[in-house]
Amino acid sequence: xxxxxxxVVDGLATGSVYGALALAIVLVNRSTGMINFSQGxxxxxxxxxxxxxxQAGAPLLLGLLVAVAFAVVLGAFVERVVVRRFEGGDANTAxxxxxxxxxxxxxxxxxxxSYDPRPFPSLFPNATLGLGGVFVxxxxxGTTVVIVAVMVLLQLLFRFTxxxxxxxxxxxxxxxxxxxxxxxxxxLMIGWGIAAGLGAVAGVLVAPQLFISPTMLDFTLVYALAxxxxxxxxxxxGAVVAGWFIGVVENxxxxxxxxxxxxxxxxxxxxxxxxxxxxxxQGLFGRRTVVRV
Amino acid sequence: MKSLQHxxxxxxxVALFGVCALLVTGCTRDTGTTGGGTEGxxxxxxxxxTDTTVSLGISSPLSGATAGPGTCSVAGLNSYLEAKNAAGGxxxxxxxxxxxxxxxxxxxxxxxxxxxxxRQLVNQGMFAYVGAxxxxxxxxxxxIANQQEVPxxxxxxxxxxFSADQAANPWTSGFVPTYSTxxxxxxxxxxxxxxxxxxxxxxxNDDYGSGYLDGFTAAIEGSQVRVVDSATYEPxxxxxxxxxxxxxxxxxxxxxxxxxxxxxxxxxxxxxxSLGWKPRVFLPSNTSTPATVLQPGGAAAYPDVYTPAFAxxxxxxxxxxxxxxxxxxxxxxxxxxSITKTYTPHCAWSYAEGAVLGEAFATMEEPTRESFMTAxxxxxxxxxxLLLPGITIDTTKEDQAAVSSVNLVRYNGTGYEPVQGx
Numbered sequence: 013x014x015x016x017x018x019x020v021v022d023g024l025a026t027g028s029v030y031g032a033l034a035l036a037i038v039l040v041n042r043s044t045g046m047i048n049f050s051q052g053x054x055x056x057x058x059x060x061x062x063x064x065x066x067q068a069g070a071p072l073l074l075g076l077l078v079a080v081a082f083a084v085v086l087g088a089f090v091e092r093v094v095v096r097r098f099e100g101g102d103a104n105t106a107x108x109x110x111x112x113x114x115x116x117x118x119x120x121x122x123x124x125x126s127y128d129p130r131p132f133p134s135l136f137p138n139a140t141l142g143l144g145g146v147f148v149x150x151x152x153x154g155t156t157v158v159i160v161a162v163m164v165l166l167q168l169l170f171r172f173t174x175x176x177x178x179x180x181x182x183x184x185x186x187x188x189x190x191x192x193x194x195x196x197x198x199x200l201m202i203g204w205g206i207a208a209g210l211g212a213v214a215g216v217l218v219a220p221q222l223f224i225s226p227t228m229l230d231f232t233l234v235y236a237l238a239x240x241x242x243x244x245x246x247x248x249x250g251a252v253v254a255g256w257f258i259g260v261v262e263n264x265x266x267x268x269x270x271x272x273x274x275x276x277x278x279x280x281x282x283x284x285x286x287x288x289x290x291x292x293x294q295g296l297f298g299r300r301t302v303v304r305v
Numbered sequence: 306m307k308s309l310q311h312x313x314x315x316x317x318x319v320a321l322f323g324v325c326a327l328l329v330t331g332c333t334r335d336t337g338t339t340g341g342g343t344e345g346x347x348x349x350x351x352x353x354x355t356d357t358t359v360s361l362g363i364s365s366p367l368s369g370a371t372a373g374p375g376t377c378s379v380a381g382l383n384s385y386l387e388a389k390n391a392a393g394g395x396x397x398x399x400x401x402x403x404x405x406x407x408x409x410x411x412x413x414x415x416x417x418x419x420x421x422x423x424r425q426l427v428n429q430g431m432f433a434y435v436g437a438x439x440x441x442x443x444x445x446x447x448x449i450a451n452q453q454e455v456p457x458x459x460x461x462x463x464x465x466x467f468s469a470d471q472a473a474n475p476w477t478s479g480f481v482p483t484y485s486t487x488x489x490x491x492x493x494x495x496x497x498x499x500x501x502x503x504x505x506x507x508x509x510n511d512d513y514g515s516g517y518l519d520g521f522t523a524a525i526e527g528s529q530v531r532v533v534d535s536a537t538y539e540p541x542x543x544x545x546x547x548x549x550x551x552x553x554x555x556x557x558x559x560x561x562x563x564x565x566x567x568x569x570x571x572x573x574x575x576x577x578x579s580l581g582w583k584p585r586v587f588l589p590s591n592t593s594t595p596a597t598v599l600q601p602g603g604a605a606a607y608p609d610v611y612t613p614a615f616a617x618x619x620x621x622x623x624x625x626x627x628x629x630x631x632x633x634x635x636x637x638x639x640x641x642x643s644i645t646k647t648y649t650p651h652c653a654w655s656y657a658e659g660a661v662l663g664e665a666f667a668t669m670e671e672p673t674r675e676s677f678m679t680a681x682x683x684x685x686x687x688x689x690x691l692l693l694p695g696i697t698i699d700t701t702k703e704d705q706a707a708v709s710s711v712n713l714v715r716y717n718g719t720g721y722e723p724v725q726g727x
Contacts, residue, residue, distance in 0.1 A: 015554050018580070022546040029543060128373045128647055129567050131601045138603070140579035147580050222543060223568035227370050231541045263547035274537045274548055275510055 014145030019263045025152035027259025029221070032159050032214035033229060033236035034243070034251035035166065036207045041245045042170060043179040043203025044091075044099070046106055050113035052229035052236070054090070055211030057121050058083035059219050059228070062212070063132060072133050072216075079212040087208025088201040099200065100186065121226040129223035135216070155217045159252060162210060166248040179203050242285045244298020254296060257281065350672040353432030359395075359666075360406045361386075362426035364419050364446075365438040365461075367411035374591075376645035377652035378438040378461045379409045381637065383644060385659025385690075388636035398669045398680065405662075409644075416445035427455055433677060436480065436658050438651065440464040440512060443477075451476045456674055458681055459658045459707060461651060463487070464512050468706045476678065479706035480658050484516025484563075484589070485523075487613040490711045491561065491587045492524025494611070498727035499529070505557035505584070506535040507548055507573065509565055517563035517589065533557050538569070545569050546576050553582035560584040567592055574602025585609040585727075590650070590711075595720055605718050613711035614721065615696045616653045621720055629690040657689040661698050661707060664689075 033052060040048040061082045062075035094113060098106035136154035140147050170176040181189040182199045190196045215229070222228045229236075239258055243250025258281040266277030294300045353360045363382070366375030386405045389395055394402045408426060412419040419442035423434060433456035437443055440462045447467070450457035451474050459480035460467050467479040495502050506521070508514030514537060522532070534555035536548040545564070549572075552560065560577065564570045570592040577584070586607050592598050593612035604610045617624045619637075624630045633656055641652065664687050669680035684707075687698040693712050700707050714721035 015550070018550050019547060022544075022550055026544045026546060122368070126372060126646060127368070127370045129597075131571075131597065138575070142581070149575075149579055221568070221572065223571070225370065232543050235543070263550075266547055267551050275539070277547075278539070278542075 015267075016264075017146045019267055020260050021146055021148050021152075023260030023263035024156065024256050025149070025259070026263070027239075027256035028152065028156045028159050028252075029218045029232060029255075030235040030239045030258055031163075031252040031255025032155070032217055033211065033232055034239035034255050035159065035162060035248055036211040036214060037236060037240040038243075038245060038248050038251045039166060039207040039210055040203060041183070041240070042248075043183050043207070044095075044200050045183040046095070046099075046103070046110070047237070047240075047245070048204075048207070049107065049110040049233070050090075050117055051207065051211055052233040053114045053117035053121070053226075054083065054086060054208045055215035056224070056226060056228050057117050058086065058208065058212035059132070059215030059224055060121055060125055062216050063125075063130070063219075063224055066133060072135055076135070076213070076216050079216060080209045083208040083212035084205040087211075088205035090208075091201050091204035092197075095204065096197070096200070118226045118230075125224075125226070127225055127227065129225040129228070132216075132219035132224045134220035151220060158213070158217060162213065163248045163252045166210075170248075175199075175202070238282065238285060242288060242295055244295030246299055247295065247297035250295055250297030257284075351432060351674040351677075352427075353430045354403070354672045356401050356672075357403055358406060359403045359432050359672075360408065360430060361433055361435050361662075362408045362410070362423075362429075362431035363435055363437050364410045364412045364422035364426070364442070365436075366414040366442075367409070369413040371414045371439065373645070373647045374461075374649045374651045375411075375414070375438050377647070377649045378436055378655045379407075380641035380644040381633075381652040381655030381657075382436050382659050383407050383409070384633070384636040384639070384641040385656045386662075387640040388632075389659070389663060395663055395666045397666050397672075398676075399671060401672075403666075412439070412442055414439055414442060416441045419443070420445050420449060423449060423457075427453065431455070433458060433674065435459050435662060436461055436655050438462065440466075443467060447474055447477050454674065456678055456681070458678075459661060461655060461658075463516065463706075465516055465704075466512070469704050471682075471703060476674075478681065478700065480661070480708065481654060481706060482590075482613070482615060482708045482711050483520075483706050484513055485520030486705070486709060487589060487711055488517035488520030488522075488561070488563070489524040490520075490613050490713055491611065492521040492530070494713055494724065494727055495530045495559065496525055496528040501529040501531070502559055502727075503531055503533045503555070503557040504559045504561055505552040505555050506532055506561040506563070507545065507552060508535070508537050508561075508563040510537040510539055513565050514563045517561065521561060538564070540566055542569065545572055549573055549576040550580060553577060553580045556582065557584055559587065561587045563589055564592055565589065567597055570598050571602040574598070574604050574607075578603060578606045583607050585611070588612045590614065593716075594650075595716070599716055604716055610716040611713050611724060612716070612721065614714045615693055615708050615711045616650060616657060616691045617693060618650070618720075619653055619691075620648065623720070633691060653691050657691045658707075660689040661687065661700075664698070 036051050058079045062079035065075035065078050066072055098109045134151050136151045139150045178194050179199055182196050186196050239255040240251050243254035261281040262277045265272050265280035266274045365378045390404050394404045396402050410422040412422050423446045436459050438461040443460050443462050456476050458478045463481050463484045465483045465485055467477050508518050534552050538545045562573050590613050619630045664684055665681040669676045682700050685699045685701045689698050698707050702709055713724045715724045
């Protein structure tokens with residue numbers, strides 16, 4: 013039994029990493045209607061800023077704050093200078109532009125800091141708690157708690173604040189929003205800025221486990237996109253729950269189903285994802301889009 | 306309709322492609338003519354060798370995630386060659402003394418780029434392709450090198466395929482010990498303990514992982530050593546916690562962790578001890594660096610951590626007064642540091658590889674690629690600089706790389722020391 017629980021706990025910890033980045037993807041989608049493939053690269057660049065601050069001798073918490081501030085500016089800048097030219101056009105073009113950004117930003121980070129993975133300090137002590145035969149690291153608990161807190165904040169932002177409402181309006185229908193007097197371009201910049209800031213938090217949380225390098229989040233991005241889509245692209249709650257789902261299901265399938273083993277285990281949550289999306293195209297927690305004819 | 310515009314775009318795309326193709330072929334021809342003077346000397350000198358020079362080429366990842374080992378594979382080799390050039394040059398078996406030039410190109414660990422680089426180097430008149438790093442990249446070059454009969458030798462890749470079948474690939478040879486040699490060395494250590502030992506294995510799901518397992522399994526056959534559980538992972542996985550949890554349930558005495566990804570190897574060391582499982586651990590040579598793997602992973606918590614080694618670590622205080630190391634450091638500061646920024650063991654390995662090349666040159670009787678290969682395949686008992694005591698170069702073994710044995714070393718909390726048995 014404790015073996016089973018241990019696998020679930022491990023899966024939740026891994027899933028939290030996917031969920032962290034998925035939250036940022038959801039945020040951009042919720043506030044601009046786009047999918048941002050460069051989310052991971054922006055997060056890595058910001059995490060490198062935190063790394064540089066820590067290398068200079070400052071505490072990690074200060075590094076995190078500087079990184080978040082840098083990320084907010086970077087996100088807004090990227091939206092203003094690059095992404096804006098593709099907004100309102102073909103959605104596919106915009107997606108390809110963000111893929112270009114992914115390559116560019118990774119390259120910049122690589123040029124400055126090189127590609128060797130480096131250890132990164134953790135906000136949480138490297139200790140382990142043992143509860144009834146199940147072991148869970150303080151880092152995993154910390155990461156999970158922070159992510160749940162961020163998720164709740166995002167839900168509150170979108171549900172109960174004027175800013176959140178305005179951002180939703182802009183994502184939903186930019187021209188109507190502009191006609192109702194909303195400052196559309198500024199709201200889009202804010203959306204990208206907050207998302208990039210959130211990405212920086214996610215980067216700093218997962219870097220101790222993944223080691224910081226320009227390619228740190230490349231594969232995590234795939235899982236994060238899957239989590240965002242499975243959970244429903246407009247639902248922060250869905251992103252986190254789906255991240256956990258992927259982490260737990262892959263662990264259990266790998267450990268208990270011999271045919272699947274470790275080689276095929278990652279296919280299991282993705283197969284489940286296809287089934288779920290076939291039945292619920294809007295994702296587990298997403299809102300169905302209704303178009304008046 | 307949108308599609309009305311397509312023919313025009315298509316034609317301009319075709320035109321653009323055509324222009325690019327012309328430019329590329331034009332460039333290739335230009336550079337093609339600059340290569341290989343074959344004047345003088347013996348009647349049938351191979352391309353890339355004259356009475357005074359020989360040109361070598363290498364393509365390795367100089368950018369991207371494998372840039373550290375990739376640049377080191379060039380930097381160490383370049384240091385040895387240039388230092389020897391500066392000291393007068395290499396004495397060849399045909400009585401002449403030649404200067405060696407090394408041309409290096411970046412393939413970013415991309416097999417397609419490695420092939421393109423290889424063709425470019427051949428066009429530029431390269432005599433031999435030496436010391437390239439990377440299994441997938443070298444695997445892509447191997448059939449072309451053998452078809453064109455260009456030496457592709459002393460490769461910095463531990464996959465068995467480069468040394469396994471010399472009849473099929475007479476122009477290819479490996480330098481570093483194969484993964485299976487490393488796995489076998491560890492298996493032998495356990496067998497020699499002559500007691501029942503249980504082992505859990507974690508292996509990367511490719512040639513790398515299976516190389517270790519094959520060597521290990523063959524070595525423990527018929528002994529009291531038993532593999533009680535095994536797991537695999539993909540190099541793209543972000544965590545192997547699930548696998549470690551599974552293996553920990555076996556409570557094995559020993560963990561063979563054939564993991565090539567640094568963060569994942571740290572994850573293995575961290576996770577196993579957090580579960581209260583503290584086996585003796587075996588780490589492959591490329592993920593056992595104290596500063597980047599053992600210290601972050603808290604390896605001191607385990608009763609023993611073993612890793613294979615065949616070369617001295619220049620930075621280690623234990624070798625500070627070693628003449629090999631001093632000579633290496635002097636050469637490297639002058640000719641290596643401009644190529645790489647970071648140190649990986651590949652810097653020392655490729656330096657030793659330079660000496661093996663020199664040894665082959667010394668016995669090569671004609672300025673031809675055939676003669677070079679014969680000389681290179683005939684080295685045995687050669688003590689290359691920087692190799693650990695007891696390890697010699699032997700290129701005469703049919704299915705082995707030039708370095709065909711390793712010593713096991715043990716982590717002592719700061720660095721490595723020789724093993725005194727299990």
